[in-house]
Amino acid sequence: MEDLDQFREETRQWLEANCPASQRLPNTPEEQYWGGRRGSFASEDARVWFERMRDRGWTAPEWPEAYGGGGLTPQQGRVLKEEMKRIKARTPLYSLGLWMLGPALLEYGSEEQKQQHLRAIVNGEFRWCQGYSEPAAGSDLASLQTRAEDQGDHFLVNGSKIWTTGADRSDWIFCLVRTNPHVKKQEGISFLLIDMASPGVSTTPIELISGESEFCQTFFDNVRVPKSNLVGELNHGWSVAKALLVHERKLMAEIGGDSPRQEIAPVEAARRYLEFSAGRIADNQLRSDLADYEMRMHAIGLTHMRSFEERAAGIKGSVGLAMKYLGTEAVKDKNELLLAIMGTRALGWEAPGFTTEELDTTRLWAMSKAMTIAGGTSEVQLNVIANHVLQLPQAPKAATES
Amino acid sequence: MALVLNEEQRLLAETAREFLQKQAPVSALRALRDSRDPLGYDATLWQQMAELGWASVILPEDFGGLDFGFSGLGVVLQESGRTLTASPLFATAVVGASALLLGGSTDQKAEYLPQVAAGEVTLALALEESAHHRPQHIGTRLETVGDGFALNGEKVFVLDGHSADTLLVVARSSGEPAARDGLSVVMVPRDTAGVAIERTVMADSRNAANIRFTDVAISSAQVIGNVGEAGSWLEDVLDRGRIAMAAEMLGSVEEVFARTVAWLKERVQFGVPIGSFQALQHRAARLQTELELAQSVVLQALATVDEQPRQLALMASLAKANLNELAKLATNEAVQMHGGIGVTDELEIGFFLKRARTAMQIFGDTGFHKDRYATLCGY
Known part of the structure; x- marks a missing residue:
C-alpha cells in the first residue's frame, strides 16, 4: 500500500513535469494521434507528449518491459490512469494494437510475432484495424466466409470484412479467416495478420447516421499472406478471437471517459437548459429521469470498482460479462436523456445557430446507437450471460455464441 | 477493498x-x-x-x-x-x-x-404515522408536564411493535408537523399505562403493530439524548436502517433469483427445458446484470457506514432505491417464470414476493429515495 502511495506521488510529479499544458485540454477527433505510416501529430506538443510517454513504456503501461511496455502491476496501471485523468491528460496514442491485438499476441503469439509486432505497437509505428465481421456474418460471427487457402509457403486470402474501423488509414489488419470449410463452423477459423500494403487489399469508407465514416469495408482479392503471420494454431483462431473480444468488450464498457467530442454531463446540461424552482428541476419527469440515470451510473461505477477489486484479489467473478451490456446501454440512455434535457438545442446538425457542444451532442447521440451493436450486440451479451453465467441450456435451433 | x-x-x-x-x-x-x-x-x-x-x-x-x-x-x-x-x-x-x-x-x-x-x-422504533415513510412529519407530541412529560399520538407500521420490550417513540417537542427540528425519541416499556398496542397481520407474515399513546407519563431519563435534539442523529439511524434493509433485500433477491434459474432448467415444456427459450433467457440475464449492480451498491453502502460517514445519506438512498426496484422486478419475474405454480401458496416464491413489498416500504420507497438522491445532488 505504501509502495503504491509512493508510486502515485512519483507518477503525479512526473506527469506534472512532462505533460504539456496543451495536452491537458479536450482533443478533437482530428487531434488524436493514431500512429502508423500515415499518422501525423496535430502539434509539436502532441509529439513531445507521445514520445515522453513512449520512452517510459507508458503507451502500454502494463505490458512487459521486454516488449517496450511499462511493466506496471494492475494496481500501478490503475493509479497511472487515475493520475492522468486527474490532470485531464490526453491519451498519447490511440491504437487498436494496444487495446486489442497486443493482449491477444501476449497470450497466443509466437515469440517471433511478439518481437515483430509488440514494440512496433507501443511505438505507434503501425496502425492496426480489426477484420472480424462480414456482410453476412454479424452476430453469427462464426459463420464468416473470407477464406485463406493453403498455397504451400503462403495463404491466399479472398473475401471481405466490414466495420473495419479506420481501415483506410491502417497499415495492418488482424483477421479471422476460414481455413477449413468442412468442419463445425467454429473449428475451421484461423487468426491471421495481414499487411494492408499487400497487393489485392482495398477499402471503401461507410457513412453512418452520425455523418461519420470511421468504418470501412475491406476487400481481399487473391492476397498472398506469409504463413508466419498465423497467430496460434491453424483452425484454432476462434479461441484467440474470443479472448480478444473480452478485451474489446471491456474497452467498450469503460468507454466514455476519453471522448474526443465535447461531451456535456447530464447534470450540467440540466443546469443550463432546464428551469429550476427552489433548487429543484421544475419538470418532474425530467428530474426523475435524470436521477434514474445518475443513480444507475453511480451503481455502474461501483461495479467497475468491484470488478477491479475482485481481479486484484484473484477472484474469478461473473461481473465482467455484465459490464459491456450495462455500460453501453447506459451510454445510449445518457444520449437520449441529453436530447430530452436540451430539447431542440440538441437536434442541430450543422452551424450556424448552435454551439459546438450542442452539435456534438446530436452527433454523439447518433453515434451512441452503434454502442450496443459493435463488439457483440446487447442481445448476444445476454445470450452469453444466460449460457455462461446462469448456465441455462442452449436455445433450440437458434445458434448462440459459444 | x-x-x-x-x-x-x-x-x-x-x-x-x-x-x-x-x-x-x-x-x-x-x-x-x-x-x-x-x-x-x-x-x-x-x-x-x-x-x-x-x-x-x-x-x-x-x-x-x-x-x-x-x-x-x-x-x-x-x-x-x-x-x-x-x-x-x-x-x-x-x-x-x-x-x-x-x-x-x-x-x-x-x-x-x-x-x-x-x-x-428487544426494541422497536415507533416512527411512521401515515401510509408512507415521512420521517419528519411527526404529529405525536411530547409535552412538558411538571418535571416530566406526557406522550400523545398514534403510530403505524411499527416493526416488531407487537412484541418488543421497549418502544423507541419518535415524538415532537416543538415546531410544526413537518419541521426537522424539535424531535425527541423516548424509550417506553411496552406495558406502560396509556400504551395501546394492536398487532397488525401483514402480507409478509412478519411482525408489525399500530400503537396509540394516551397521556403516557415519561420521565426525563426515558428521553434518548436531549429533548428536541433527536433530529441531529435520527436521520443517521434511518440511513443505517435503509442500508441494512437493502442488504436483507439483496439476500432475498439472490435466493428468489437462484430458485427461478433452477426452475428454468428443470421445467420442461414443448420437449425442452423452458430455460432454453431466448425470451426467458434474456429476462433472466437482464436480472443477472441488475444483481451485479445491486451487489456492488450494497457492499459499498455497508462500508460507507463504517468508513465514509459523509457519503452516508447518498449511499443509503442509492442502496434502498436500487434494491426496492430490483426486489420488485425479481419477485415479479420469479412468479411469472414459475407459471401456474408461482401463484400457489404451496411454493415459497409467494413469501419472497410478499416480503419484498413490505421491505420496499420500510424507511422509504423508490420515489422517496430518488427524490432525496436528486436533492442531495443539487437538482
Missing part, C-alpha cells in the same frame, strides 16, 4: 448461512404464520442468534459487542434475507441499537447496550 469480503466476513457469512438454512428456513416462517404465533418469531432461535453475536455485530466491544461494523452485519442480514427469517435482528440489533449508540447518553448506552448485545431486550 470494500467491495470484496474479507476473511472474517466470509466466515461470518458461512456460519450464518449454515445456521439459518438449518434452523430458520422459509418453512419456519410458514409455520409461524399458520400457527398464528403470538410472538411472530422463535424466541429460542433469537437467543441462539444472540449467542452467535448477531445482536451485537455493530456494537463496540465495551458494550459486549463483536464490533464487526456494518460490513459484518451486512452478510448476516443478507443470509437472513435468503431464508426470510423472522427475528428481532433488524428492529433491535440494527435500528434500536443504532438509535442508542448514536443518540443515547453515556449512562443510557452503558445501561441498555449490553442488554441488547446479550439478546435480553
Whole structure:
C-alpha cells in the first residue's frame, strides 16, 4: 500500500513535469494521434507528449518491459490512469494494437510475432484495424466466409470484412479467416495478420447516421499472406478471437471517459437548459429521469470498482460479462436523456445557430446507437450471460455464441 | 477493498448461512404464520442468534459487542434475507441499537447496550404515522408536564411493535408537523399505562403493530439524548436502517433469483427445458446484470457506514432505491417464470414476493429515495 502511495506521488510529479499544458485540454477527433505510416501529430506538443510517454513504456503501461511496455502491476496501471485523468491528460496514442491485438499476441503469439509486432505497437509505428465481421456474418460471427487457402509457403486470402474501423488509414489488419470449410463452423477459423500494403487489399469508407465514416469495408482479392503471420494454431483462431473480444468488450464498457467530442454531463446540461424552482428541476419527469440515470451510473461505477477489486484479489467473478451490456446501454440512455434535457438545442446538425457542444451532442447521440451493436450486440451479451453465467441450456435451433 | 469480503466476513457469512438454512428456513416462517404465533418469531432461535453475536455485530466491544461494523452485519442480514427469517435482528440489533449508540447518553448506552448485545431486550422504533415513510412529519407530541412529560399520538407500521420490550417513540417537542427540528425519541416499556398496542397481520407474515399513546407519563431519563435534539442523529439511524434493509433485500433477491434459474432448467415444456427459450433467457440475464449492480451498491453502502460517514445519506438512498426496484422486478419475474405454480401458496416464491413489498416500504420507497438522491445532488 505504501509502495503504491509512493508510486502515485512519483507518477503525479512526473506527469506534472512532462505533460504539456496543451495536452491537458479536450482533443478533437482530428487531434488524436493514431500512429502508423500515415499518422501525423496535430502539434509539436502532441509529439513531445507521445514520445515522453513512449520512452517510459507508458503507451502500454502494463505490458512487459521486454516488449517496450511499462511493466506496471494492475494496481500501478490503475493509479497511472487515475493520475492522468486527474490532470485531464490526453491519451498519447490511440491504437487498436494496444487495446486489442497486443493482449491477444501476449497470450497466443509466437515469440517471433511478439518481437515483430509488440514494440512496433507501443511505438505507434503501425496502425492496426480489426477484420472480424462480414456482410453476412454479424452476430453469427462464426459463420464468416473470407477464406485463406493453403498455397504451400503462403495463404491466399479472398473475401471481405466490414466495420473495419479506420481501415483506410491502417497499415495492418488482424483477421479471422476460414481455413477449413468442412468442419463445425467454429473449428475451421484461423487468426491471421495481414499487411494492408499487400497487393489485392482495398477499402471503401461507410457513412453512418452520425455523418461519420470511421468504418470501412475491406476487400481481399487473391492476397498472398506469409504463413508466419498465423497467430496460434491453424483452425484454432476462434479461441484467440474470443479472448480478444473480452478485451474489446471491456474497452467498450469503460468507454466514455476519453471522448474526443465535447461531451456535456447530464447534470450540467440540466443546469443550463432546464428551469429550476427552489433548487429543484421544475419538470418532474425530467428530474426523475435524470436521477434514474445518475443513480444507475453511480451503481455502474461501483461495479467497475468491484470488478477491479475482485481481479486484484484473484477472484474469478461473473461481473465482467455484465459490464459491456450495462455500460453501453447506459451510454445510449445518457444520449437520449441529453436530447430530452436540451430539447431542440440538441437536434442541430450543422452551424450556424448552435454551439459546438450542442452539435456534438446530436452527433454523439447518433453515434451512441452503434454502442450496443459493435463488439457483440446487447442481445448476444445476454445470450452469453444466460449460457455462461446462469448456465441455462442452449436455445433450440437458434445458434448462440459459444 | 470494500467491495470484496474479507476473511472474517466470509466466515461470518458461512456460519450464518449454515445456521439459518438449518434452523430458520422459509418453512419456519410458514409455520409461524399458520400457527398464528403470538410472538411472530422463535424466541429460542433469537437467543441462539444472540449467542452467535448477531445482536451485537455493530456494537463496540465495551458494550459486549463483536464490533464487526456494518460490513459484518451486512452478510448476516443478507443470509437472513435468503431464508426470510423472522427475528428481532433488524428492529433491535440494527435500528434500536443504532438509535442508542448514536443518540443515547453515556449512562443510557452503558445501561441498555449490553442488554441488547446479550439478546435480553428487544426494541422497536415507533416512527411512521401515515401510509408512507415521512420521517419528519411527526404529529405525536411530547409535552412538558411538571418535571416530566406526557406522550400523545398514534403510530403505524411499527416493526416488531407487537412484541418488543421497549418502544423507541419518535415524538415532537416543538415546531410544526413537518419541521426537522424539535424531535425527541423516548424509550417506553411496552406495558406502560396509556400504551395501546394492536398487532397488525401483514402480507409478509412478519411482525408489525399500530400503537396509540394516551397521556403516557415519561420521565426525563426515558428521553434518548436531549429533548428536541433527536433530529441531529435520527436521520443517521434511518440511513443505517435503509442500508441494512437493502442488504436483507439483496439476500432475498439472490435466493428468489437462484430458485427461478433452477426452475428454468428443470421445467420442461414443448420437449425442452423452458430455460432454453431466448425470451426467458434474456429476462433472466437482464436480472443477472441488475444483481451485479445491486451487489456492488450494497457492499459499498455497508462500508460507507463504517468508513465514509459523509457519503452516508447518498449511499443509503442509492442502496434502498436500487434494491426496492430490483426486489420488485425479481419477485415479479420469479412468479411469472414459475407459471401456474408461482401463484400457489404451496411454493415459497409467494413469501419472497410478499416480503419484498413490505421491505420496499420500510424507511422509504423508490420515489422517496430518488427524490432525496436528486436533492442531495443539487437538482
